Amino acid sequence: MSVTQQPRRRDAAATREAILNSAIEAFTRAGYDGAGVREVAAAAGVTAMLVNRYFGSKEQLFAEVVNRSFAPPTIVGDDPAELPAQIARALVDRTDPAAAQLSPFLLMLRSAGNPRAAEIMHDAIAGHAGSRLTGLLDGADADQRAELILALIAGVWLMRSVIATPALTGADPAALTARLTIALQALSGPGH
Amino acid sequence: MSVTQQPRRRDAAATREAILNSAIEAFTRAGYDGAGVREVAAAAGVTAMLVNRYFGSKEQLFAEVVNRSFAPPTIVGDDPAELPAQIARALVDRTDPAAAQLSPFLLMLRSAGNPRAAEIMHDAIAGHAGSRLTGLLDGADADQRAELILALIAGVWLMRSVIATPALTGADPAALTARLTIALQALSGPGH
DNA sequence: ATTGGATGTCTACGACCGTAGACCGCACTG
DNA sequence: CAGTGCGGTCTACGGTCGTAGACATCCAAT
Numbered sequence: 258m259s260v261t262q263q264p265r266r267r268d269a270a271a272t273r274e275a276i277l278n279s280a281i282e283a284f285t286r287a288g289y290d291g292a293g294v295r296e297v298a299a300a301a302g303v304t305a306m307l308v309n310r311y312f313g314s315k316e317q318l319f320a321e322v323v324n325r326s327f328a329p330p331t332i333v334g335d336d337p338a339e340l341p342a343q344i345a346r347a348l349v350d351r352t353d354p355a356a357a358q359l360s361p362f363l364l365m366l367r368s369a370g371n372p373r374a375a376e377i378m379h380d381a382i383a384g385h386a387g388s389r390l391t392g393l394l395d396g397a398d399a400d401q402r403a404e405l406i407l408a409l410i411a412g413v414w415l416m417r418s419v420i421a422t423p424a425l426t427g428a429d430p431a432a433l434t435a436r437l438t439i440a441l442q443a444l445s446g447p448g449h
Numbered sequence: 450m451s452v453t454q455q456p457r458r459r460d461a462a463a464t465r466e467a468i469l470n471s472a473i474e475a476f477t478r479a480g481y482d483g484a485g486v487r488e489v490a491a492a493a494g495v496t497a498m499l500v501n502r503y504f505g506s507k508e509q510l511f512a513e514v515v516n517r518s519f520a521p522p523t524i525v526g527d528d529p530a531e532l533p534a535q536i537a538r539a540l541v542d543r544t545d546p547a548a549a550q551l552s553p554f555l556l557m558l559r560s561a562g563n564p565r566a567a568e569i570m571h572d573a574i575a576g577h578a579g580s581r582l583t584g585l586l587d588g589a590d591a592d593q594r595a596e597l598i599l600a601l602i603a604g605v606w607l608m609r610s611v612i613a614t615p616a617l618t619g620a621d622p623a624a625l626t627a628r629l630t631i632a633l634q635a636l637s638g639p640g641h
Numbered sequence: 642a643t644t645g646g647a648t649g650t651c652t653a654c655g656a657c658c659g660t661a662g663a664c665c666g667c668a669c670t671g
Numbered sequence: 672c673a674g675t676g677c678g679g680t681c682t683a684c685g686g687t688c689g690t691a692g693a694c695a696t697c698c699a700a701t
Contacts, residue, residue: 267667267678288562290482294659304680309660367562369611370480379612387614398624400616404608405628408617412604416596419561420571422579424592425600432590436597436636443635444628459648459697486689496650501690 273311275301280308280322285359288367289319289374319368320377326361327386337393341441342434348410349434352417354426361386362414382407396447405444413437465503467493472500472514477551480559481511481566511560512569518553519578529585533633534626540602541626544609546618553578554606574599588639597636605629 279301283292294315295305312318351358368374390403417425425433471493475484486507490497504510543550560566582595609617617625 269678272678288482290480291562291564293657295657303678306660306662306681307679310679315659365612366558366607369607370483370559370562372483375611375613379614382612383615387616398616398620398628401620401625402628404614404616405605405632407614408604408608409601409632410604411607412600412602413597415558415561415603415607416600419567420557420574421567422571422596422599423575424579424590424596428590428593433593436590436594440597440601440632440635443632461648464648485687487687498651498690498692499649502649507689 272301272303272307276303276308276311276318277321277325280318281326281364282359284319284322284368285326285364286357286367289371291367294318316373316377319374320381323361323364323377323381324385326364327381330389335393337395337445340393341445342438344406344410344441345434345437348413348437349430352414353430354418354421358418360414362411363418366411366415366419394445398447402444406441409437409440409444464493464495464499468495468500468503468510469513469517472510473518473556474551476511476514476560477518477556478549478559481563483559486510508565508569511566512573515553515556515569515573516577518556519573522581527585529587529637532585533637534630536598536602536633537626537629540605540629541622544606545622546610546613550610552606554603555610558603558607558611586637590639594636598633601629601632601636 276297280292280297283297283300286292287296294308297318298305298308301308308318309315312321351360365378368378387400387404387407390406391400394402396402413425416422468489472484472489475489475492478484479488486500487497489510490500493500500510501507504513543552557570560570579592579596579599582598583592586594588594605617608614
């Protein structure tokens, strides 16, 4: 990203952070298999070996990227009644085909092909990310409904941003948001 | 799959078919980047070069795999009213964590990380697969609703089979089917 | 029986991958 | 000013990848 290569004073923490940010960008854009250690290192202004020195291996680097990328709380608020509409709005907005966005969902979708990467993401979701959305829901099977919501989000992200399916990329944002809101409401409600 | 390597008489059509089937299995299991030409060839009982001889390149082989894999009509019937329930049943059944299934959705999810593979799948969906489901719906924006249904299916497949999210893998099949039916109904209806 | 084209294999090249160990130089402490 | 330890780089190894060209082999038609 930042081609501006100011020499950067010797600072272990800052360098580590630069590598991590570069890795988030690279893994999100190209997936686990598509992003190389040399590429991550070059974008951070260092050598490939330094990456392994700080993170041990590409796999461990990816694990830190996943934890960092999945960490920030989702953009949605905390009113359960408004949740579906908020998610729908944010989803349609952030999957706009015109603007390429950095997102944990893109990271997940583009890295799902690698078994080790899938396992790492599984652990991250099972450990932290899943429970956050679950906490916003109430009633029975809140965890199942939360994961279904995540599934719908991921699916839309896949079709609209990665595969660039015609009807979804060309859809009227307002209409798409409305329809997604309805579907998300169906998934949010206790249902019984 | 079939480790039985009977010499197989010289038969161009049969060999081509064996390679294609082997490629479907390999690409679906490991994704575009994860499956190698040598691996595909070995499983078909031939050499790597023969693959390129018959299909030109790995990319063209993948294109044929996608077209073949997306070709068979979805398992669902043709009664629009029963569509959501049928899809939900088939989806929950075929994403059973115990039984690893061959499916175009798995192929898509595990290959989405590669840009060229994504483009090939885009063309296949835009050209054929998308319109098939669209034809089963009626009302305005049928294509958009069809793609949203595909998105939900893909998302559930991702979370349940690839990432193996806890609440979805451990869910009671009947309850999960019921909830998915509701969500699919919300996506199927004209909505206005 | 021979010939010729189709069918399949062998060897190899160049590129890229993740990673290991030896080495270098700056900055700070004494 | 000397030296030491941390931050960083260089070189290289073994491996796998996709693919190209020359070569072998089998089957069918003559």
